[in-house]
Amino acid sequence: MIIQRIYKSSFVEKLKVNVKNSVDLEKYFEDISPFTDEETYVNPEIEVPKEIRLHLPGSRNDFEFENSKIIFEAYKNLNPTKATDIRLWTYLTHRTFWQYMRKRRPVEQQPKEKLPDYILNHWFINSLSTSNLLRNDISLLWWCSYMTYDKNRKDPYELTSEVFTMLDYTRHLLPGFQGRHNTFLRSLLEFVIENKGIFQEHKEGKVRLLMRKSNYIAGYRIIPTYTGAELKSLFASFIPEIRTVTGR
Amino acid sequence: MKINNLSLPHPVLGVNDDVQQYSFKMVLFVDLQQDFITIRTQAHLDNPTLIKLINNGIAAYCVEVECPQTFFRETYLLVKPENDIRIESCRLRNKVNLAFYIVAIKKISDYQIVGANEDYGKHTFDIEKGDVLAFGGSPFFYAHKDWQSLKAVKSFMDIEKSNEENGPMHITLSNEKIIVSLSPKDYERFFFYQETDALAPVFHSSIVLPTLIYAIHEMVASQTEHEGTDWYSCLDFMRRQDEKLKKFNWGDFSQIPIIAQTILDNPINRMLTSMAELYKQGASEE
Numbered sequence: 001m002i003i004q005r006i007y008k009s010s011f012v013e014k015l016k017v018n019v020k021n022s023v024d025l026e027k028y029f030e031d032i033s034p035f036t037d038e039e040t041y042v043n044p045e046i047e048v049p050k051e052i053r054l055h056l057p058g059s060r061n062d063f064e065f066e067n068s069k070i071i072f073e074a075y076k077n078l079n080p081t082k083a084t085d086i087r088l089w090t091y092l093t094h095r096t097f098w099q100y101m102r103k104r105r106p107v108e109q110q111p112k113e114k115l116p117d118y119i120l121n122h123w124f125i126n127s128l129s130t131s132n133l134l135r136n137d138i139s140l141l142w143w144c145s146y147m148t149y150d151k152n153r154k155d156p157y158e159l160t161s162e163v164f165t166m167l168d169y170t171r172h173l174l175p176g177f178q179g180r181h182n183t184f185l186r187s188l189l190e191f192v193i194e195n196k197g198i199f200q201e202h203k204e205g206k207v208r209l210l211m212r213k214s215n216y217i218a219g220y221r222i223i224p225t226y227t228g229a230e231l232k233s234l235f236a237s238f239i240p241e242i243r244t245v246t247g248r
Numbered sequence: 249m250k251i252n253n254l255s256l257p258h259p260v261l262g263v264n265d266d267v268q269q270y271s272f273k274m275v276l277f278v279d280l281q282q283d284f285i286t287i288r289t290q291a292h293l294d295n296p297t298l299i300k301l302i303n304n305g306i307a308a309y310c311v312e313v314e315c316p317q318t319f320f321r322e323t324y325l326l327v328k329p330e331n332d333i334r335i336e337s338c339r340l341r342n343k344v345n346l347a348f349y350i351v352a353i354k355k356i357s358d359y360q361i362v363g364a365n366e367d368y369g370k371h372t373f374d375i376e377k378g379d380v381l382a383f384g385g386s387p388f389f390y391a392h393k394d395w396q397s398l399k400a401v402k403s404f405m406d407i408e409k410s411n412e413e414n415g416p417m418h419i420t421l422s423n424e425k426i427i428v429s430l431s432p433k434d435y436e437r438f439f440f441y442q443e444t445d446a447l448a449p450v451f452h453s454s455i456v457l458p459t460l461i462y463a464i465h466e467m468v469a470s471q472t473e474h475e476g477t478d479w480y481s482c483l484d485f486m487r488r489q490d491e492k493l494k495k496f497n498w499g500d501f502s503q504i505p506i507i508a509q510t511i512l513d514n515p516i517n518r519m520l521t522s523m524a525e526l527y528k529q530g531a532s533e534e
Contacts, residue, residue: 009422010408010429079338080318086423128317128423128476147319180321220254221378222310222351224323
């Protein structure tokens with residue numbers, strides 16, 4: 001085990017300013033990380049394995065679910081406050097997991113004018129928010145497991161697996177106000193898993209409808225007062241309408 | 249749920265004039281410790297309909313706690329008027345939003361509430377579990393480890409060595425702290441003299457004061473850009489808690505230099521006093 005390094009705040013800000021001003025963007029095209037450990041601290045409260053190997057994304061599979069488990073297991077002693085440290089995630093994207101980032105977010109495919117925002121969204125955490133924590137590609141892996149890992153399930157990562165089946169989960173559900181309530185999040189994911197037949201076709205459109213209907217009711221009722229079973233019963237009441245969805 | 253923007257079909261105590269002559273308030277006290285944060289609530293309710301519903305287990309006090317930065321959102325259903333809610337401090341960071349309600353925890357048929365606005369007439373309502381019956385406000389607090397330590401400059405500002413050999417002082421507003429970067433030579437000298445008490449006012453005036461003026465200006469001029477940062481929450485906490493700082497109009501840019509000097513407890517005066525004493529000491533030694 002080794003002690004985790006994190007970047008200094010001033011260095012993170014300097015890197016961000018460079019990217020915003022399109023300075024040194026060619027560094028993000030390098031196969032090996034051009035950044036060093038020079039502007040770092042060690043954080044003695046975070047111990048990690050000496051080597052952490054992520055599956056490199058290919059043309060058919062990003063391996064986000066598999067890598068989410070690897071990151072969460074490696075950083076299991078992180079707590080939520082430490083996991084909001086922008087300096088940590090910036091260091092991990094720029095140093096430890098550089099090769100993963102290069103494969104996951106190939107900058108070569110981005111038009112020049114969109115490149116700064118693309119890098120800021122995925123290599124950095126532009127400002128601290130739940131949405132931005134899920135846009136950084138390493139932070140995403142940890143937080144998705146953290147929010148869905150359940151040691152009481154036969155497969156503790158069953159809900160994590162579901163989260164990575166659709167972009168809507170990580171873009172809208174998890175960072176959203178309702179999704180942050182853990183009982184609601186888990187109940188919705190369980191409902192989709194337990195009703196595979198209903199969601200087999202047009203899954204995206206149906207899950208979106210489910211989220212929309214739930215958000216509507218949550219707008220005037222405190223649905224976090226519901227138990228998991230009551231929430232699933234509420235979701236079940238939407239089934240007739242869900243079945244009518246034939247598109248996205 | 250932004251309840252003040254809603255027009256619910258049934259009367260809600262604490263929303264507009266739905267229910268008159270009665271009130272629901274929650275007194276809040278937050279105890280910040282290293283491992284746990286305790287949220288102490290004390291409910292003050294005088295509406296007989298709601299008191300009866302709570303006593304009969306049909307309604308409950310509801311405290312919603314939400315931290316936008318850590319994905320934390322929990323709802324606590326409480327039956328006693330006084331309660332302690334304990335949350336691990338590692339689950340909360342910076343601003344924590346609260347909301348106080350009385351909610352139905354069982355279905356209620358033919359609901360009416362004493363004191364309902366006469367516009368409701370003799371109408372009754374069917375209430376579902378989770379429906380809001382009263383709203384007691386939506387305060388917030390900052391989940392820092394120690395509120396007292398926030399007053400110290402070190403809680404929101406750091407001084408570092410830059411890479412520029414002979415460059416000027418730079419100020420960076422990071423997500424955590426305000427960073428002042430000094431050239432290596434300047435930093436060495438600062439590091440050497442920083443423990444000398446007599447020189448502290450000099451550093452406050454020459455380094456901290458201009459930095460703080462800049463940071464407060466940015467805080468006011470670009471609130472949405474900086475609102476989630478740690479240094480912003482420190483200054484915001486001071487603005488709301490410190491009696492001397494509450495008096496200022498923070499939106500008036502001309503007051504910002506005065507605000508900064510108030511936070512630093514009149515650094516110019518302290519610097520000149522200190523310099524005069526150092527000069528006298530030097531003169532008497534000659």
